[in-house]
Amino acid sequence: xxxxxxxxxxxxxxxxxxxxxxxxxxxxxxxxxxxxxxxxxxxxxxxxxxxxxxxxxxxxxxxxxxxxxxxxxxxxxxxxxxxxxxxxxxxxxxxx
Numbered sequence: 548x549x550x551x552x553x554x555x556x557x558x559x560x561x562x563x564x565x566x567x568x569x570x571x572x573x574x575x576x577x578x579x580x581x582x583x584x585x586x587x588x589x590x591x592x593x594x595x596x597x598x599x600x601x602x603x604x605x606x607x608x609x610x611x612x613x614x615x616x617x618x619x620x621x622x623x624x625x626x627x628x629x630x631x632x633x634x635x636x637x638x639x640x641x642x643x
Contacts, residue, residue, distance in 0.1 A: 553629060554573050555577050555578060555579070556576065556577055556578075556581075556630065557578055557582075557587050557590075557628060557630060557631075557632060557634060558573055558574070558575050558576075558605065558633070558634065559573065559574045559575075559576065559587070559591050559634045559635065559636060560568075560572065560573055560634070560635040560636070561574065561593050561635075561636050562631065562635065562636065562637045563637070563638050563639075563640065564601070564638055565598060565601060565625075565636055565638050568595070568598055569595045569597065569598055569602055570595075573606075574594065574595060576590035576591050576593075576594055577590060578590055578628070578630070581627075582622070582628050582634070583624060583625055583626060583627060583628055583633065584615060584617055584622045584623065584624050584626045584627075584628045585624030585625060586623070586628065586638075587628045587634055588615070588634075590627055591636075601613075601638070602636070609624060610638055612638070612639040612640060613632070613636065613637070613639075614625070614635075614636070614637040614638075615635070615636060615637075616633075616634070616635040616636075616637070617632050617633070617634055618632055618633050619633065619635075619639060622634075
């Protein structure tokens with residue numbers, strides 16, 4: 548379920564250990580109009596500070612191995628994010 552348009556709330560879907568660290572698979576965050584994916588990610592980390600060290604390197608940059616999706620497609624932190632967009636955060640996935 549995505550956030551309703553016009554309410555200033557976005558919903559992040561978290562996967563694998565990121566969901567465990569946050570204590571939830573979905574997290575709603577409040578954003579201002581004209582927000583970017585990066586703004587929504589900052590709001591997520593602000594509401595769940597334990598995610599910061601899993602998502603951002605010491606220099607404040609997003610780790611290369613963290614995948615950010617907007618509406619099912621790869622996104623950058625500079626991309627526009629509209630209320631109602633489905634945002635997702637994936638850690639690296641390995642298998643064998």
